[in-house]
Structures are given as C-alpha cells and as structure tokens.
Amino acid sequence: MLRLRRVGRVLVTALLASSGSAVEGQAPVRPAAEAVVVPAGRYVPLFAQPGAPREVAVDAFRMDVHPVSVASFLAFVQATPAWRRDRAPAALAGADYLGDWASADDPGGLDPDRRHPVTRVSWFAARAYCAWRGGRLPTTDEWEYAAAFDESGAVAAGDPDFNRWLLGVYQSRPSSDALPPVGRGVPNGLGLHDLHDLVWEWTEDVNNQLLTGAGRDDRGIDRQLFCAAGSTDATDLTNYAGFLRYGVRATLGGGGGEPGVGFRCVY
Amino acid sequence: MNAQATLHSRSFWSAIGGLVVLAIFAMVATRPAADETLRPSDMSAPELPALRGEETAILTEAPFVPPPITRDYATVVNVELETVEVKKRLADGVDYTFWTFGGSVPGSFIRVREGDEVRFTLKNHPTSIVAHNIDLHAVTGPGGGAKATFTGPGQETDFTFRALNPGLYVYHCAVAPVGMHIANGMYGLILVEPEEGLPEVDREFYVMQGEFYTEGRYGEPGHQPFSYDKALAENPDYVVFNGSVGSMVGDRSLQAQVGEKIRLFVGNGGPNLVSSFHVIGEIFDNVYPEGGTTVNRNVQTTLVPAGGSAVTEFRADVPGTFIMVDHSIFRAFDKGALGMIEVSGHATAAIFTDGGAAAAGGGH
Numbered sequence A: 001m002l003r004l005r006r007v008g009r010v011l012v013t014a015l016l017a018s019s020g021s022a023v024e025g026q027a028p029v030r031p032a033a034e035a036v037v038v039p040a041g042r043y044v045p046l047f048a049q050p051g052a053p054r055e056v057a058v059d060a061f062r063m064d065v066h067p068v069s070v071a072s073f074l075a076f077v078q079a080t081p082a083w084r085r086d087r088a089p090a091a092l093a094g095a096d097y098l099g100d101w102a103s104a105d106d107p108g109g110l111d112p113d114r115r116h117p118v119t120r121v122s123w124f125a126a127r128a129y130c131a132w133r134g135g136r137l138p139t140t141d142e143w144e145y146a147a148a149f150d151e152s153g154a155v156a157a158g159d160p161d162f163n164r165w166l167l168g169v170y171q172s173r174p175s176s177d178a179l180p181p182v183g184r185g186v187p188n189g190l191g192l193h194d195l196h197d198l199v200w201e202w203t204e205d206v207n208n209q210l211l212t213g214a215g216r217d218d219r220g221i222d223r224q225l226f227c228a229a230g231s232t233d234a235t236d237l238t239n240y241a242g243f244l245r246y247g248v249r250a251t252l253g254g255g256g257g258e259p260g261v262g263f264r265c266v267y
Numbered sequence B: 001m002n003a004q005a006t007l008h009s010r011s012f013w014s015a016i017g018g019l020v021v022l023a024i025f026a027m028v029a030t031r032p033a034a035d036e037t038l039r040p041s042d043m044s045a046p047e048l049p050a051l052r053g054e055e056t057a058i059l060t061e062a063p064f065v066p067p068p069i070t071r072d073y074a075t076v077v078n079v080e081l082e083t084v085e086v087k088k089r090l091a092d093g094v095d096y097t098f099w100t101f102g103g104s105v106p107g108s109f110i111r112v113r114e115g116d117e118v119r120f121t122l123k124n125h126p127t128s129i130v131a132h133n134i135d136l137h138a139v140t141g142p143g144g145g146a147k148a149t150f151t152g153p154g155q156e157t158d159f160t161f162r163a164l165n166p167g168l169y170v171y172h173c174a175v176a177p178v179g180m181h182i183a184n185g186m187y188g189l190i191l192v193e194p195e196e197g198l199p200e201v202d203r204e205f206y207v208m209q210g211e212f213y214t215e216g217r218y219g220e221p222g223h224q225p226f227s228y229d230k231a232l233a234e235n236p237d238y239v240v241f242n243g244s245v246g247s248m249v250g251d252r253s254l255q256a257q258v259g260e261k262i263r264l265f266v267g268n269g270g271p272n273l274v275s276s277f278h279v280i281g282e283i284f285d286n287v288y289p290e291g292g293t294t295v296n297r298n299v300q301t302t303l304v305p306a307g308g309s310a311v312t313e314f315r316a317d318v319p320g321t322f323i324m325v326d327h328s329i330f331r332a333f334d335k336g337a338l339g340m341i342e343v344s345g346h347a348t349a350a351i352f353t354d355g356g357a358a359a360a361g362g363g364h
Helices: A002-022 A070-079 A123-132 A140-147 A160-171 A240-251 B003-029 B178-183 B228-232 B330-335
Strands: A035-038 A041-043 A056-058 A061-064 B051-056 B074-091 B094-101 B110-113 B117-124 B156-162 B167-172 B187-193 B203-212 B238-241 B254-257 B261-270 B275-280 B284-288 B296-299 B301-304 B308-315 B320-326 B338-344
Touching (some): A041 A140, B074 B110, B074 B238, B167 B261, B167 B308, B178 B203, B187 B261, B203 B254, B261 B301, B275 B308, B301 B308
Parallel strands (some): B051 B074, B074 B117
Antiparallel strands (some): B167 B187, B203 B238, B275 B301, B284 B296, B320 B338
C-alpha cells in the first residue's frame, strides 16, 4: 500500500514537471489528480438541516489524497490567467486572495517544490480549480464522512478515542504562516492525507447551513455555535473537534483570503 | 455570501428592527394622553447621558489595571481586542497552548465609565486555528456581543453597546465548544466605573482565577494538551491566578507599602470551579460581592463565582508577605492557586508582634 502510494507520488511529480514545460507550448497539461475512492456509506452529521433525517447516505466518490498544493494552484493560474490575483473579479476573490504570494504569478517562499497547501483561496477560485481538473468541491457531508475514517479504515465518528485524538491534532497544528508540505504523517484508512492536521478545507455548501429560515439571524447552524443558544441540536455533544470545524466553516465568506483555509477536489 | 455582505445584511435587519420600534413608538405616542398605562416613556430606552468626544481604551495585562477614569461625562470609547493562540508556560517545565484575548491569560483589563458607548472591535489573529468571539457580561443585548463578534482566523468584526450598569464584569469567548475555549484561557475583566467613580485607593491590581485541564498530571513536563475528560469531570490539575503557577510570587509578587489602601479586582474565569478568595493575614475592609454595588465590610473570604467577580479592598497595616489563595485549600498548595503581596515599611508593634522574628505572612 505504502509503496503504491509512493509510486503514485512520483508519477504526479513527473506529470507536474511535464505540465510546467507545457506552459511554454500551447495547451497546458493539467496535473493529474492523485485520488482515492471513498466508498458509499452512511454517517451522522454533527448538525442536521431542520427536518432532515439524522443519518445521511453518501454515494461513493473519488477524493484528492492531498489538499491542493501551491505548485498545482500555480499551474492553474498560469493556464487560466483570469484567476490571477490581479485579474480575478473582486466579487469572486477578495483583496486577500493569494495575498501571501510574492506576485500574481510567483508564490515566492523558500520551498522550491511548492508542496505546501495553497491557502488564501476564495471559494469561487477553489470551485474553478476543481472544475478545471474535471472535478468539484466536496459537499460538507462528503468531506465530513471521508474525514471520519480513522487510520484503520473504520468510520470512527463518535468514538471517544478518535475525538480525543482529533482534539490533540487541532491543538498541535502548525501555525498558518509556516505550513509544511502536504502528505506528511500517516494517512487515514482510505489513504487520505492531511484531513485534520494541516488546513481547514472549503466545501461546496460551506455557507448553505447559515442561510436556512427567513434570514441569517432567524435560525441555522450559527445559533448552535454560541453558548447563548446552547448546542442543543448537535447530534453529539462530545464531538468537540466537530464543533471547532463547523465553527470555522461558519465564519468563512466566499471571497476567501483566509490564511488557514485550503481545499481539495472530488470526482 | 462574503463577510462584508453578511455584515451588511445584519445592519439591514437591525435597521428593519429599528423601524419596527419607531413604528410602535409612533403608534403609542398618538394614543390618548389619558391612557396612563402606555406612555411613550415606558416604551422607549432609559434616559442616557449625552456623549462627548471619543477616546481609545487603555488596556492592561494582569496584574495591572488601567488608571481610574477622571471624566465626569460619558464618551465614546473604542476598544480593540485581538484573540491570539499562544504556547506559553503554565508551570515550570510545562507548556500549554493558551487561547487568549490579547496574548495573555487573563485577557486585557478594560475600564470604561457608566453611560459610555463602547465601540468594540474583535480581531482574530491570522495564525489562529479556530474561530473566536466575545461575550461581555457588561453588555445589555443578546449574547453579550457573542453573535456580532463571531470571527474566523484573520478576520475582524465589531459591535457597539452602551455600558448601562456599573460593576466589575467577566468577558469570555462563547464559541462552541464554549467550555474548551474558556478552559484554554479565554476570559478577562471589564470594569464599568459608576458615574461618581470609585473611592480613591493607592494601588489597584487585577487578579483572575482559572483552572486548566491537562492530559498530564500536575507538573508533568512538556507541552500538555487540553483534556476533555478531566474538564467534563470538573477535575483540573491546575488552578491558578493570572494564567500560570507562580504568576505572582517572588520577583513577580504584587508590591505595596505599609499604610496604603489596596484594591483587588478579582475575577474567576472558571470554567467550572467557584473560588473562595482569601488573603492570608488580612481582612478585607470592603468587599463588593459579585462585583456589584453593595459593600460588605470586614470579610475574611469571599466567594467568586465562575463567570463572576468581586472587588476587595484592604489597608496594608503591617509589613510582610500576604498570600492570596483560593481557600478551597488543596487548590492553593497543590494546584497553583497562590499569589503574593509584598508589603514593605515599618512594623507597628501595637498591631502585630511575633516575638522579634521578621514579620512574615503564610501563617494562619
């Protein structure tokens, strides 16, 4: 298993290199996705939509093994100049979009391989990237379901040991101004890396849950995230790690620019 | 969809709310004057003092307190706090990743005057891992500002409130899981001075208790993560004043002179324990229990609720080391809830003699 993954990574590196040279020619070659199958299954979201069933069925899909790296996103920006930070429409990418790059076509930084995850990416740009790759952003259900698999490959949501491990991971995460490369450490049982210990990740419906009812202030998930309302509708009050994830998601605006938020695609 | 739009939509809804209030007011105002049960004054806001000028609040780190307010009018006070997640010392050889208001535990002390309009800005540092907000108990309004200040890493929010009630109030983070945010150190004090001010004293200090729940037992070296199980069992390994074991001992002891009046602004962040606050070798001349307005005199030990406060005052009559403790006493000597006040100056034998040895506290 491990060896296979290593082979896969070498392949990606080779393809990335070839895509780099293709930029000088005409048609850019898209970097191949290193993705694995997440099998169909069921899981219980921490917060359910009002009236929705407690348990959600998730169809099978393929998911990127890593969050999108700076190298991959640079290839996208070079192939699709409309998403350069100096050209992207302000409505789709805020002033902080790729704000940590040295220039519109140079991520800068000391790491020549640019294997660290891209951040400060707007939701719209993340969607465009995934479409360019022939995929899309995962739904929150898909992301949460895939991230609930532990190292042994079991769905561990609700397992006190898994929750305790996650809390420890969140507390020891690297600060967003010095992110290490993607693919460190041990993947979960599906072969997915970095789901918890690197960056938060965009999902397709990241903000939908805020917009239930007549208005944002009416009802919805954000009410559940403050002590004034309690967290009475959460399905698992012990899932502290889940509260932290949902909390961050609930603060995200589509314009992006957030320093600790990246993404990966599904197919 | 973006943060800007969200804020705008909030203003939109509050504007609608304001219109509804105005409409009700107009309806009431046109009712016959004979109807005494629904006068406009019953329906409108309490009479508020006029605001003059604008200033920026001085914020201090514990044990220090911003200077007393000398204004005799209400003003607009701008307060800017930043939430920062920092790895710091909890005890010798023990580190903890604190979630803070302003970089230290407890959070910065805020001092305003009754009637002031507080324009509050909350920033969440870009290196933060999680979202934060603030619920100030001094706020009259839903959530104490919690919802208005829900702030992701690298973001900034604001809201405005009127400091209607004088007193010493706790503020804290109220993002779920609330207990974890508070357990990680997200609390502080805001003083709303009464219009007439507080009686003059010589020294004011900021002392705030809080407990920490670590995976390792007390003193186990290295970086210690938060323990959910211990927090749930309300069984902390550390109970400390001002964010760490020994924050106010030795070189860091609070300093005063014989004859001075000392005021301690005491808070308790919790998250779980109620403090039995006591100074060994002193009697509080005055206590404002729970940080409110009444004064209790001649108090040995005062209760400080989790999420509450007390103001204690005493005159330092004799020199020596006076030890602040949570008199739930195992917390003091075994878990860290201990701080020192060094009082220097001449002894007065008429008050206390110990047979010739140097005057020293610590006795009981």
